[in-house]
Structure formats: structure tokens, C-alpha cells
Amino acid sequence: MSQTHFDYIVIGGGSGGYAAARTARETCDHVAIIDGAETLGGLCILRGCMPSKTLIYSAEVLHLAQHGEKFGLKIPDAAADMAALHRRKLTMIEEFSEYRQEQLQSDRFTLFRSRAKFIDEQTIELDDGTRLTADHFMVATGSTVSVPPIQGLADVPFWTSDDVLELDFLPEKVIVLGGGIVACELAQFLRRVGSEVIQIQRSSHILKEVSPEAATVIEAAFRDEGIELYTGTSLQNISHSEGKFTVHFEHNGQSITAEAPYLLNALGREATTKGLGLEAAGVEMRRDGKIVCSEMQQTANPRIYACGDVTGPHEIVHVAILQGELAAKHATGRAAEPVSYDDLLGVVFTDPQIGTVGLNEAQLKERGIDYLSADYPFDDHGKSILMEAKYGYVKVFAERATGVVLGAECVSKDGGELIHAMGVAVTMKATVKDLMKVHWYHPTLSEIWSYPIEDILDEM
Ligand SMILES: Cc1cc2nc3c(=O)[nH]c(=O)nc-3n(C[C@H](O)[C@H](O)[C@H](O)COP(=O)(O)OP(=O)(O)OC[C@H]3O[C@@H](n4cnc5c(N)ncnc54)[C@H](O)[C@@H]3O)c2cc1C
Numbered sequence: 056m057s058q059t060h061f062d063y064i065v066i067g068g069g070s071g072g073y074a075a076a077r078t079a080r081e082t083c084d085h086v087a088i089i090d091g092a093e094t095l096g097g098l099c100i101l102r103g104c105m106p107s108k109t110l111i112y113s114a115e116v117l118h119l120a121q122h123g124e125k126f127g128l129k130i131p132d133a134a135a136d137m138a139a140l141h142r143r144k145l146t147m148i149e150e151f152s153e154y155r156q157e158q159l160q161s162d163r164f165t166l167f168r169s170r171a172k173f174i175d176e177q178t179i180e181l182d183d184g185t186r187l188t189a190d191h192f193m194v195a196t197g198s199t200v201s202v203p204p205i206q207g208l209a210d211v212p213f214w215t216s217d218d219v220l221e222l223d224f225l226p227e228k229v230i231v232l233g234g235g236i237v238a239c240e241l242a243q244f245l246r247r248v249g250s251e252v253i254q255i256q257r258s259s260h261i262l263k264e265v266s267p268e269a270a271t272v273i274e275a276a277f278r279d280e281g282i283e284l285y286t287g288t289s290l291q292n293i294s295h296s297e298g299k300f301t302v303h304f305e306h307n308g309q310s311i312t313a314e315a316p317y318l319l320n321a322l323g324r325e326a327t328t329k330g331l332g333l334e335a336a337g338v339e340m341r342r343d344g345k346i347v348c349s350e351m352q353q354t355a356n357p358r359i360y361a362c363g364d365v366t367g368p369h370e371i372v373h374v375a376i377l378q379g380e381l382a383a384k385h386a387t388g389r390a391a392e393p394v395s396y397d398d399l400l401g402v403v404f405t406d407p408q409i410g411t412v413g414l415n416e417a418q419l420k421e422r423g424i425d426y427l428s429a430d431y432p433f434d435d436h437g438k439s440i441l442m443e444a445k446y447g448y449v450k451v452f453a454e455r456a457t458g459v460v461l462g463a464e465c466v467s468k469d470g471g472e473l474i475h476a477m478g479v480a481v482t483m484k485a486t487v488k489d490l491m492k493v494h495w496y497h498p499t500l501s502e503i504w505s506y507p508i509e510d511i512l513d514e515m
Contacts (some may be wrong), residue, residue, distance in 0.1 A: 058165065063386065064179065064189040065158065066331070068159050069097025071363030071375030072195030078383035079193075080163050081426045084317045087387035087451060088159055088189065089142045089179070091170035095159055098364070099372045100253050105151050106220040107240060109144045111404050125443045135248035141223035155300035160444035167219060167287035168339070173336035176356055180332075190360055192384040194338070194346060195379060198324040198364035205322075206292035208232075211300060213320040216241060219380050224252050228315040230302055234261030239273065240404050245319075251311045253283045255304055260286055262403060265464070269409050272447050272466045276407060293318070319347070326365045350393035352382035360386060369399060374381075391414075398482045402471035407446040410474025413462030414452065425513050429507035433467050438498040444468035451487070451507040453479065458486035458515055474500055487512045 063082035065076045068090035080086045092103060098412040113135070120133035121125075148266050159166055169181040185230050199221075202208055212437045214229075219241050228252060231242040233254030246252045253275070260270040261277075261284070268315055277284050278364035293301040293311075299319040304311055333340060337357040339347040346354055346361040353360055360382035364374030377394045384391035403409040433439040447466030454461055463477035487508045495502035 057306060058085065059185070059187050061087045061165070061187065061189045062360070063087070063185060063383070064089065064192050065114075065192070065193040066090075066093070066179070067193075067195035067363075067365075068092075068095055068155075068166075069195060069196075069363065069375070070099050070372045071379040072154065072193060072208070073097070074376040074379030075193040075195060075360070075362060075383040076164055078330070078380045079191075079387055082387045082389065085188070086163070087165040087167060088179065089167040089169060089171045089187075090159070091168070091182070093231050094152065095156045095168075095253045096148075096423065097155070097164060100151045100155055101148060102217050102220055104196075106144050106148055106242075107216070109147045110140060110220065111240060111244050111406075112128060113140050113143070114244045115406050119249050122443070135225065137225050137248065137326065138223045140248070141221070142438040144220070152266060160271065170330070172330055173332035173338075175335055176337050177358060187289075189358075191360065191483035193379070193386075194331065194333075194354075194359060194361040194365055195363050195375070196365050196371060199327045200391065201325040202320065203324050205259075205290045205320050208293050208320065211293055211318065213300075213318045215320055219245065219319060220504075226317045228253075229317040229319055229324050230255065230300060230313050230315045231319045231321055232302070233321040234258065234263075235323060236264065236320065236403050238477060239277075240321065242282055243277065243280065243322060246277075246280055251283075251315075252281075253315065254285070255290065255302065255313070256284070256286045257288055257290070258286065264401060265403065265409050265411060268448075268450075269464055270412075273403075273405050273406060273409065274448050278407070279475050288310070306348055319373050324364065325462065326368065328369075330418065332364065349393070351385040352378050353385065368396065369401070374399075393444070395482075398478075400474060400478045404471060404472065408463040408470035410470040410472075410477075411463070412474050412478045413460070415462055415464065416452065419452055424459060424461065426452050427455050427511045429510035430450045431503055431506040431510075431515070433500075433503065436503045438499075440498050441498070442468060442500075449473070449503050449507060451504070451511060453511050455489050455515065458488055458512065459484050460487060460490065467500060467503075469500060476501055476504055487515070 062085045064087045065077040066073045068088045120130045122132035171179045174180050231254040238398040242254045262270045287306045294301050302313045328388040337356040346366045348366050362378035365372045381391045400412045432448045434445035449465045465473045490508045494507040
């Protein structure tokens with residue numbers, strides 16, 4: 056009879072689940088992974104980070120080529136070949152997913168290609184009725200596109216991010232609902248490859264994850280590129296007929312109607328917990344459907360852990376991995392530190408990009424921390440001027456008494472790369488004095504950090 060009891064069972068073989076399985080396998084002989092997807096690989100590789108960044112980078116190259124004259128270049132007819140973009144993306148994703156599939160299918164794990172659900176506190180059932188038990192379980196089932204209760208939305212054939220990432224033709228006009236990270240990254244991608252884009256956001260700024268100051272820079276860049284961006288709106292209703300979507304919304308007290316042949320619902324994602332039998336397993340969930348966990352990723356049932364999008368609080372890959380590793384170490388009796396969200400690093404892959412790390416200004420105020428801050432704009436910096444990349448700024452926050460760097464933000468060309476210098480500083484608890492000893496190479500974008508750092512040091 057094949058094995059039915061394991062040391063450790065992971066449900067969901069994405070970034071978080073694989074990290075947990077790999078870590079558990081360091082000390083356990085019998086680790087099973089269960090994944091019900093048609094194609095193995097998880098969201099990041101198949102329909103998230105990797106395909107989106109492949110396409111966004113192509114769109115950035117196109118944007119530079121179309122503005123070649125700024126650099127003294129003649130590049131007539133620079134245009135997107137959507138079928139070729141699609142093929143390139145498929146090739147990239149195939150390579151990345153093959154590698155992950157090999158890892159999941161290796162003889163280090165027992166892999167079940169099935170959906171799983173708990174039938175009690177220590178037993179799961181697969182689609183074919185097989186029942187499995189384990190000393191510990193990891194729930195890493197990720198997230199699914201949500202459909203908020205907006206009149207008409209559930210009844211129309213909207214696109215999700217999956218559809219945009221699969222495009223092999225140029226949509227002439229797209230309405231993008233939402234102003235979160237995925238909405239913004241894909242709205243700019245669509246605009247840059249040549250679509251007309253209308254973006255509708257409920258809050259007064261896009262990108263609620265970042266400061267209003269950072270969001271304002273992106274809003275200006277979007278409008279400069281021709282995105283018709285509405286913020287501070289209220290969606291009234293959505294309909295679809297004769298191949299056309301009609302979206303009614305209110306903006307500044309006016310009723311506005313937007314029409315387009317395509318509609319992207321990028322209003323958010325929700326935890327994938329339906330059908331998992333979590334109630335039967337004694338796992339507690341929040342009102343938003345996410346699994347409640349301790350700082351060691353343990354659920355209300357101490358045998359069961361959760362990591363990644365299914366629990367949050369930040370739906371990003373490196374957090375899913377850190378949580379997965381932590382949870383597996385804890386379950387297998389090894390020392391582990393909780394994930395420090397005070398060091399959290401975030402990137403928004405718009406152009407300019409946004410990089411953030413550590414505590415932001417709102418958090419510093421909320422916690423009553425006495426801090427100093429200084430910033431410096433990219434339109435007054437040598438390297439960014441010669442690169443024609445003048446949007447944005449860098450900003451650093453440090454504790455007044457000690458000079459320890461507590462947080463930083465960067466809105467700029469390649470801001471997602473630049474922020475890592477401050478990521479090291481925040482995580483290592485470096486002071487502004489330490490950072491002034493760093494060799495900041497000239498001329499680079501990164502050397503811009505030395506200006507606010509020096510300003511804070513002067514002020515201390
Ligand atoms: C368009 C887009 C772009 C993104 N870009 C970035 C980015 O640039 N950087 C970043 O950090 N993050 C990005 N993200 C977010 C990132 O992809 C996710 O946070 C991350 O992939 C979540 O990993 P996970 O392990 O929690 O879940 P997933 O990778 O989604 O894995 C869940 C797995 O569980 C399986 N599963 C679900 N239910 C069951 C069940 N009942 N039984 C068995 N198996 C089941 C699924 O088949 C799936 O394989 C992006 C997301 C999107 C949508």
C-alpha cells in the first residue's frame with residue numbers, strides 16, 4: 056500500500072509552499088507536496104512576477120526607442136510586435152517553470168497532482184478519495200482574483216491580469232479598474248505598447264501601499280504618457296453589449312461614462328481558501344478570508360501552518376518564501392526568527408519604479424518615533440539628467456538620537472534596484488554616519504543616496 060502518513064504535507068507548490076517543503080526536507084524524510092494546478096509552478100512564475108516583468112521590460116525598451124530623439128537617436132517605426140512579445144514571454148516562463156517543476160517532481164518529495172481538503176484536524180482528502188495524515192501541514196494555496204460587489208461586474212466578460220499577460224494582439228482601448236500595484240503596472244504596459252488606457256481608481260491616489268508623495272509622481276508620469284487616469288471615483292455600474300463595455304462612475308461630483316472593447320478587473324485578489332475544509336480543521340480565518348497565523352505562521356490548529364498570499368499581510372514573493380522557511384523550521388523544532396515586517400522591502404514596477412524599505416513616514420508618526428528625514432530630487436542629479444530619467448526623488452528616515460536608518464523610499468528609473476542599498480542599511484541597523492563611509496561611485500543613480508544621508512548627519 057502506498058504511504059498515507061507523512062512528516063510534513065504542503066498544500067500548494069508555489070513560492071511559499073515550495074520554500075516550506077524544501078526547508079522541512081532538510082530534517083524530515085517524508086515530505087509530500089499536493090498541487091491541483093494543471094501546470095505546476097505557482098503564481099509568480101506562471102501568471103505573476105515573471106511574465107509581467109518580462110513584458111514590462113519590453114515595453115520600457117520600446118518607450119526608450121520611441122523617445123530616441125531625446126538621446127540623439129533616430130529610431131523610426133519603433134513599435135510592439137505583440138505576437139513576438141507573447142512568444143518571448145512564453146519562452147522565458149517555460150524555462151523558469153521547468154526548473155520549478157523539476158524541483159517539485161524530484162524524488163526528495165512525494166508529489167500528488169490533486170486538490171486537497173481537510174476532513175478533520177489531522178486528515179486531508181484528495182480528489183480520488185485518498186486520505187493522508189501528517190505530523191504537520193502547510194497551507195500555501197495562494198490567492199485568486201476577487202470580484203467586488205460592483206453592480207454588473209460579475210456579469211460581464213472582464214479580463215484579469217492573466218488575460219493581459221497572455222495577449223498576442225494589441226487591444227485598441229482598455230478600461231483598467233483599480234489603482235493597486237498590478238493595476239498600475241499593467242495599465243502602463245498596455246499604454247506603452249500602444250493601447251488607449253482609461254484607469255479608474257476609487258481612492259484619491261493610486262498605489263495605497265506607498266506614500267501620497269510617491270503616488271503623485273507616478274500619477275504625473277502616467278498622465279504625461281497619455282493614460283486617462285481618474286482618482287477619487289465611485290463606480291456606479293458596468294455593462295457589456297455588442298462587444299463594448301460601458302462603465303459609469305462619479306468623479307468630482309460629475310457622472311462619467313467610459314466605453315471600450317476591453318475591461319481589466321484589477322481590483323484585487325483574495326485568499327484561496329474555498330473548498331479547503333479549513334473549518335473542519337479548526338483553522339481560523341479573518342473576515343477578508345485570510346488565514347489567521349501567529350508570528351511563527353501557526354494557525355489556530357497548532358499542527359497546521361500557513362504562508363504566502365493565503366495569509367498575508369503582504370502578498371509578495373519574498374515574504375511568502377521567508378514565511379514558508381520560518382514555518383517549516385518551527386514545525387520541525389528548529390530555532391527561527393519571526394519575519395521582520397519593520398524591514399519590509401517593496402517594489403512597484405512602474406516606470407519610474409518605486410522602492411520602499413523599512414518604516415514609512417506615516418508609521419514613524421503613528422509609533423511616535425522622533426526621526427529626521429531628508430530627500431533629494433532626480434531632476435537635480437547628474438546621472439539621472441544624462442539618462443533623461445528626471446521623475447522622482449529619494450528620501451531617508453533616521454532616528455534623531457542615534458542616526459539609525461529606519462526607512463527609505465525611492466521613486467526613480469530602476470528604483471527597485473536602488474532601494475536595495477537602503478535595504479541593507481535598514482536590516483543591518485546602519486547609521487547615517489556608517490553610510491557616509493560607503494564608496495558611492497560617480498556617476499551612478501545610487502550615489503544620490505549620499506545627499507539625504509549627509510543632510511541628516513548635518514542636522515543631528
Ligand atoms: C500580475 C501579478 C504580478 C505580480 N508581480 C509580483 C512581483 O513583481 N513581485 C512580487 O514579489 N510579487 C508579485 N506578485 C505576487 C506574487 O506572485 C504572489 O505573492 C506569490 O506568487 C504568492 O505565492 P504563494 O506561494 O502564496 O501562492 P501561489 O504561487 O499562488 O501558489 C499556490 C498554489 O496552490 C495550489 N492550490 C490552490 N488551492 C489548492 C488546493 N485546494 N489543493 C491543492 N493545491 C491548491 C495552486 O495550484 C498553486 O500552485 C504578482 C502577482 C500578480 C497577479
